[in-house]
Amino acid sequence: MRAHPMAGDTLLAVILGLLDILLFLSGAVSQEGTRTHPWFVAIPIDVLMVAPLAFRRKSPLWSAYAVLLISIVHTSLLLGVSSVVALAMSLYSIVVYVGRKQGLLYLGALVALNTVQTLTDQSTSWFGETLFTLFGLALCWTLGEFVGARRAYDEEVEARLHLLETERDQATRIAVAEERSRIARELHDVVAHSVSVMVVQADGASLALPTNPDLAGRALQTISETGRGALGELRRLLDVLRNDDGDSEPRVPQPDASALADLTERMRAAGVPVDLEVDDDLADLPAGVSLGLYRIVQESLTNTLKHAGTGARAEVRVRRDGETVEVLVRDDGAGRARQLEGASVNTGPSKKTPRLSVAGGNGLIGMRERAHVYGGTLEVGPAPAGGWQVRAVLPVRLTP
Known part of the structure; x- marks a missing residue:
């Protein structure tokens, strides 16, 4: 009906x-x-x-x-x-x-x-017929009032839900824009660093070329590799760059995978025991990938600190496998993670909009955007043994 x-x-x-x-x-x-x-x-x-x-x-x-x-x-x-x-x-x-x-x-x-x-x-029975008619009309009116009020209430609830959904979508878009602006600023620093390295190496090669051709050749090789990496970073910078609103935030050196030890030490000092296991061959990661890896670990441990509950432990595993690097952050807490059981985040290099079924804040949105920028994948959900886990896979080499 x-x-x-x-x-x-x-x-x-x-x-x-x-x-x-x-x-x-x-x-x-x-x-x-x-x-x-x-x-x-x-x-x-x-x-x-x-x-x-x-x-x-x-x-x-x-x-x-x-x-x-x-x-x-x-x-x-x-x-x-x-x-x-x-x-x-x-x-x-x-x-x-x-x-x-x-x-x-x-x-x-x-x-x-x-x-x-x-x-x-x-008719001789007009009085009874009139009473019956009035009773029927009163019944129809009362029923109509009840159903009408219920219908108006349902319409009001639907309107409020639509408004809440619209506000949620707007908040998500604002969070995505802010996170992309932040990523763009960080990539700006990465590209500026790469260009600076290329200039220094080019000057050194020009000076060493007459007396030490081998040294000049190594400098030119470094320029070539740095330039290719900078091209990949620049392409992603153009993908996420948004108009600068004129904020004058101070530029500071950006962390990378080598700073994960310091990050875990700070988390331990904050009260969350963290086990860290990092492969040794992460030094040659592209600066943007290394920065994205650090930010994903940082946001995951921050969520552990906020939601995993008292006494929770966390472990961080960063492994390089050929052309990809995998980061896994898992905790054994019983906090908000259990309330989100069954939800997951899956993102990848596909042009389709990734599905975000976790009712989270801007942190999950930021991790999703970072994984998407570098053509990686991100999975967020309950850990098999309890608690919560974040797993990200990023490519080692960025194509221009």
């Missing part, structure tokens, strides 16, 4: 019309037990009586007043019970879908029509 309202109302109208037609065919509509009206008069009026009910939710006013006019003829010819039911449904529909003002006008029209019919029929 809610998914296809017109189809449901049409079905109700058909059932009600068939009931009147069956009563007519059985002779039950005649006071003497015989049909007093030909079928080509009675059946079309029965159909017209229930037809407007199919539109009672799409056009409630038009449908209700059409029912009111046709019911005069239908009731006068004593063609069945559909007129009474249709009038009750019409009053209910106006109260629910239009409002009290129009409902009062329609109720007044019904009372006036019933009064005229009662005076015209001059």
